[in-house]
Amino acid sequence: MEVDSVAGRDVVVNAQDMELEYDDSVEVMGAYDPATSALRPSFPALSAQDAAGGKNDFRRVRVPAHRYTPLKNDWPNIMKPIVEHLHLQIRMNTKTRCIELKNSEHTLDAGALQKGADFVQAYMMGFEVQDAVALLRLEDLFIDTFEVNDVKMLKGDHLSRAIGRVAGQDGKTKYAVENATRTRIVLADQKIHILGSFANIKLARDAICSLIMGAPPGKVYNKMRTVASRMNERF
Template identity: 65%
Template sequence: MAEVVENVVTTEEVEKAVNANSSPRPEKPRFEKVKARDGKGLKTQFRKVLVPAHRYTPLKSQWTEIYKPLVENLKLQVRMNLKSRCVEMKVSPHTEDPEAIQKGADFVKAFILGFEIRDSLALLRIDDLFIESFEIHDVKVLHGDHLSRAIGRLAGKDGKTKFTIENATKTRIVLADTKVHILGSYQNTRLARNAICSLILGAPPGKIYNKLKVVASRMNERF
């Protein structure tokens, strides 16, 4: 019978063979900062924001305060189209932030919805802010005096209820007829929306105040 010869390969020999066959790792690529106009063959980005009739006068009176952050901070080209009554924005050769055009559109939309300029400017500085809008009819179908009373509960005497919700949840709220607009982070907006929905459904303001005090204390402990 023929003898069987066993070939034993050591670990060192395996490592040498692997190192001999393997090529050195390539260096990590370094990408330069992408500018707004350095897209892959994309056309110039453009945004239009329609201005309703009831917001045309406030926009006209505060146009300078709206125009400056868009041009000086975001480096956008901005104009007011009087024929179509739209605020038009376009990326310029000096625009560096790829998201500048969207931030500018969100800023103008916030002002058009009724938020003050100093509150709308937060959308340019903070990335995790957004606006949530809904109608009172989405929560509960109300008509006539019942709808008026629901709107009154949301505002409160001299705006006390609305200010309490804003301060407790660190949000900003606009009541525009039957529409409600909330500006804030996702979690804070959800807390404000829950409080507003409870008031629409008929919860007494005192009960909402107590819940908001607990929410405010927890948020202060967390941050």
């Protein structure tokens, strides 16, 4: 019990009654925790749209001319993981020739939009849909891109032969590097794209650089066998 002075008069205030009135007037969201005899706050998870302040973020991925026909054939396979797993909205804008991705009210993961953009961008680089989908399922996958001229300045027939050494007859050398390092490689003219984990990308890049510099494929094969055996022992 406390005594307060109002306009020169003493007024008796019951603190316990005030506390009870306060408890009745305030609605507390939470669950009772018997261990601490207190209410634990319980708030619903924010959707990606709410986390962005109610705005609909979007991404645009440009479609190269040589990927139009493959995109038409693989469109259902591209759309399914983006809509069903990431809960994003996707459409092909034929005027700007871009694929547009946008958050929706059902999108829960704040990073889903960037994952979807990386997945579509990987497909535009030339990776197969089943390989690019790994970017959505695994967190430690990256794409490394470099050009042949970044390794060695080559022109004319020398450049063509270097690209041929990386690919091999019927793609044999490329497949050998992929299987040994557990990566996926795309040869797009002078550009080389590698999809995989950080350590595996480094192994594949070293092998490709050796081929560009003029190393015999047989020597690279032997090194890849050693690398593959070490990786099998590690796992």
